[in-house]
Amino acid sequence: MQKTATVYDVAAHAGVSIATVSRVFRRPDDVRASTREHVLASVRALGYVPSASARGLAARRTGVLGLYFPDFDAVEDVDDTDFAYSPRVDVVVDIPDSGDVRRPNLYFDEVLRGSELQAWRDGFTLMVGVGRGSNPIEMVSDIAGRVDGLALLAHSVPDDVLEHVSRRIPIVLIAGERRGDDFDHVTVANAEGMHALGRHVIDDLGVRDPVFVSGPRDTPDDRERYGGFCQALAESGIDPGSLPVFHGDFSRERGRAIAGEILAAGPPPRALMCSNDQTALGIIDVLTARGVRVPEETIVTGFDGIEEGRLSTPRLTTVQQPMVDLGRAAMWVMRSRLEDLAQPPIALRLPVKLLLRESSEGSSPSRSQ
Amino acid sequence: MQKTATVYDVAAHAGVSIATVSRVFRRPDDVRASTREHVLASVRALGYVPSASARGLAARRTGVLGLYFPDFDAVEDVDDTDFAYSPRVDVVVDIPDSGDVRRPNLYFDEVLRGSELQAWRDGFTLMVGVGRGSNPIEMVSDIAGRVDGLALLAHSVPDDVLEHVSRRIPIVLIAGERRGDDFDHVTVANAEGMHALGRHVIDDLGVRDPVFVSGPRDTPDDRERYGGFCQALAESGIDPGSLPVFHGDFSRERGRAIAGEILAAGPPPRALMCSNDQTALGIIDVLTARGVRVPEETIVTGFDGIEEGRLSTPRLTTVQQPMVDLGRAAMWVMRSRLEDLAQPPIALRLPVKLLLRESSEGSSPSRSQ
DNA sequence: AACCGAAGTGTATGCGCATACACTCGCCGG
DNA sequence: CCGGCGAGTGTATGCGCATACACTTCGGTT
Numbered sequence A, B: 001m002q003k004t005a006t007v008y009d010v011a012a013h014a015g016v017s018i019a020t021v022s023r024v025f026r027r028p029d030d031v032r033a034s035t036r037e038h039v040l041a042s043v044r045a046l047g048y049v050p051s052a053s054a055r056g057l058a059a060r061r062t063g064v065l066g067l068y069f070p071d072f073d074a075v076e077d078v079d080d081t082d083f084a085y086s087p088r089v090d091v092v093v094d095i096p097d098s099g100d101v102r103r104p105n106l107y108f109d110e111v112l113r114g115s116e117l118q119a120w121r122d123g124f125t126l127m128v129g130v131g132r133g134s135n136p137i138e139m140v141s142d143i144a145g146r147v148d149g150l151a152l153l154a155h156s157v158p159d160d161v162l163e164h165v166s167r168r169i170p171i172v173l174i175a176g177e178r179r180g181d182d183f184d185h186v187t188v189a190n191a192e193g194m195h196a197l198g199r200h201v202i203d204d205l206g207v208r209d210p211v212f213v214s215g216p217r218d219t220p221d222d223r224e225r226y227g228g229f230c231q232a233l234a235e236s237g238i239d240p241g242s243l244p245v246f247h248g249d250f251s252r253e254r255g256r257a258i259a260g261e262i263l264a265a266g267p268p269p270r271a272l273m274c275s276n277d278q279t280a281l282g283i284i285d286v287l288t289a290r291g292v293r294v295p296e297e298t299i300v301t302g303f304d305g306i307e308e309g310r311l312s313t314p315r316l317t318t319v320q321q322p323m324v325d326l327g328r329a330a331m332w333v334m335r336s337r338l339e340d341l342a343q344p345p346i347a348l349r350l351p352v353k354l355l356l357r358e359s360s361e362g363s364s365p366s367r368s369q
Numbered sequence C: 001a002a003c004c005g006a007a008g009t010g011t012a013t014g015c016g017c018a019t020a021c022a023c024t025c026g027c028c029g030g
Numbered sequence D: 001c002c003g004g005c006g007a008g009t010g011t012a013t014g015c016g017c018a019t020a021c022a023c024t025t026c027g028g029t030t
Helices: A006-015 A018-026 A032-047 A052-059 A106-121 A136-144 A157-167 A190-203 A220-235 A251-264 A278-291 A325-337 B007-014 B018-026 B033-045 B052-057 B105-122 B138-143 B158-164 B190-204 B220-235 B250-266 B277-289 B323-339
Strands: A064-068 A089-093 A125-131 A149-153 A171-173 A184-188 A209-215 A245-247 A271-274 A299-301 A318-320 A349-350 A354-357 B062-072 B089-093 B125-131 B149-153 B170-175 B184-188 B209-212 B245-247 B272-275 B300-301 B319-320 B346-352 B352-356
Touching: A006 A018, A018 A184, A018 B052, A032 B170, A052 B052, A052 B272, A052 B323, A064 A106, A064 A325, A089 B190, A106 A125, A106 B125, A125 A136, A125 B105, A125 B125, A136 A149, A136 A157, A149 A325, A157 A171, A157 A220, A184 A190, A184 A325, A190 A220, A190 A271, A190 A299, A190 A318, A190 B089, A209 A220, A209 A278, A245 A251, A271 A278, A278 A299, A299 B319, A325 A349, B007 B018, B007 B033, B007 B158, B018 B033, B062 B105, B062 B138, B062 B346, B105 B125, B105 B323, B125 B319, B125 B323, B138 B149, B138 B158, B149 B323, B170 B323, B184 B190, B184 B323, B190 B272, B190 B300, B190 B319, B190 B352, B209 B220, B209 B250, B209 B277, B245 B250, B250 B277, B250 B319, B277 B300, B323 B346
Parallel strands: A064 A125, A064 A149, A089 B352, A149 A171, A171 A184, A184 A349, A209 A245, A209 A271, A271 A299, A354 B089, B062 B125, B062 B149, B149 B170, B170 B184, B184 B346, B209 B245, B209 B272, B272 B300
Antiparallel strands: A318 A354, B319 B352
16 A cells, blocks of 8 residues: 555556546547557556546546435444454343344335445445434535435435535435425325225225324325325225324334224224334234234234335235335436436336235235245 | 535635635634634535545545445346336235245345444445446446445455555455455454354254255355354264265255255254355245244254344244444444554454254244234 | 548646645734 | 744645647548
8 A cells, every 4th residue: 555556657657648547447449459458557557546536526526426314223322342352152042022123224225225226327336324313414415525416315304404415416305295395306106005005995805994003293204195095085985084093103112002002992993004014013013912813803004015014923914115216216316317407306206016915814824834 | 506616615705715614624623713604604605515526635535435245135137117107006915925035135234234333433434335247346446446445245356356456445354254365354253153053052952963054165154154063063072074064055045945955865854054044044944844843853043143033933043143243343444444554454353142042942932922 | 742530649727625834913921 | 122922814736637629640532
């Protein structure tokens, strides 16, 4: 790691000008093959790697796209210890149900995966930021200075920050409907999905008084889902206002608590339609433990399509969001925006998939494999 | 998104020099409070966000750390369609066991999570690259030009590329023992973990002829694990050479195939110790399906500690790797390296945790709730 | 034989910032 | 009353590259 090589070093070593060196990387075809080989030999000899900072400055674009998410994982508060410990082995007799604390945030992982995939496909590099307790404003500004465009989860950052940052680079909001702003948006068909699920429960399963279990108030996702639910009811002549609604917060823990409340209040309702999977799983946890059979006595449905819902007993009927596609779409929109800054705001709504499984269907095939 | 504001614009607007503007961001305390407020007002007025490219160039450091992983997910080959479709809802009757194809790569997600966490803690931004089919060499070089240091999975990139890139920035290798190189390394206690598990199976469970199911040949992780296994045998006076070994590839599918082979060959062995969880889960899939009771007839163990192993039936006895810590440690080592480039190579080995669960323990509590 | 264009290469400049250094100003001690 | 000093600010420079433009060859035209 002596002195880092620069274009000048390579140019001198190869006996050409720096323009030629630069061209070898940027537009190889503009350089005669023999010269190119010659330069590349020098590149190898000197261990030259072009500086993205310099390139970004000169070219006025970085080739990087940003992805910012708030940290809704209750971030396992990792201790700050140094990594000075030795390779030891702790033995733990692991009792069942020792908590579902790990990996709550599949959502972000999936979106990240999709973003990463699409960004590279489009020739960009991805920079990620997950808002820790630390000041999200600084974080977003920091990222904003490094990228050509930034995608972030809607409502994860104050509007004025968005406005500020958007004077420099394009912004794409993930999972939030347009709301008077001119940003680009990428969402899933929340309303349509919950509506379809509602129709299924009402029409196919014959439940005329399903109970809705919401997520945190004022999240747009939750609001839309509830809207779809109400629409399905209305279409069947049922007044949504006549049915009780429980308010969760998208956590499994809260789902359990809600199930407790419900059971305490009397016989469980015929169907519980939850605004997300975690809540539904928490409810199933408690219902099952208290001897309420799902779905025979109570049907439970979720929304999201997380992995746990496929591994639970019974497996969870849900609406699967295309989370990977959400990330992909965000990057795709970003690219499109960068190619034409003047085009009108883009708003994408991705399709969802209704997964009918045993938490709602009577014929529960055994989960043996 | 008119003309992006620069230091010059802010300086002019605030009636100060660009040095003062720069200082407001870099060393706020060097600027009189009143001046600072004044400048910040201009910053807000102009929507100024400092350019990381320019800063990186001038300061000779980017403040970004890189993380590169190859793509061992068989990348679900996402189609290349544009996102022009409408919000529709597909209904799918989801039959059980419709595959475990999703999310195979928890390993990377966890490492990423830890890396991201630690990087921000240390004041760095994280840039991720997942090697798609596309040329990993280009990808690594690309990232290398953008960051102050790069962590990558060992053996994911040819040695000469590493050597080349390392002339520019420090490299940290994840999950691979040092091997004659001078790079920094971060690993887990593979050998110790498998050794402890081996001792448990031999001593506590009284199995004197456990069968090892390996991973892909020549991965260092697998090699170390097998080494720990052999050592445990040797300590009990058992000759490892006398026992059969099956060769897997860390995939669940292959685990299933191996189970098939084993059953075809005769009565199943008393214990199967697998080099990773996926393989073990695949084996359990088939054993269970064919009526072999786990663990009563055959004990099965894994290695990794992935989530599925906690949700399977029976739950999987395994050695849990500290995957999040692996990422954290990589970033931590990187920071340490950057603070003192001359210090001797660092090699960290993180402790593991032996999780004793029902795939090896007789007393299998029911998996209810 | 003078001319022309294409292909290949070099020269010069600026991208936006950090920072070394110079400078100013007010205050203190001698 | 002068010298010195520290706090605060400005000036000048260079970081490493992309790229517009100028220049040189050289083969083919007329």
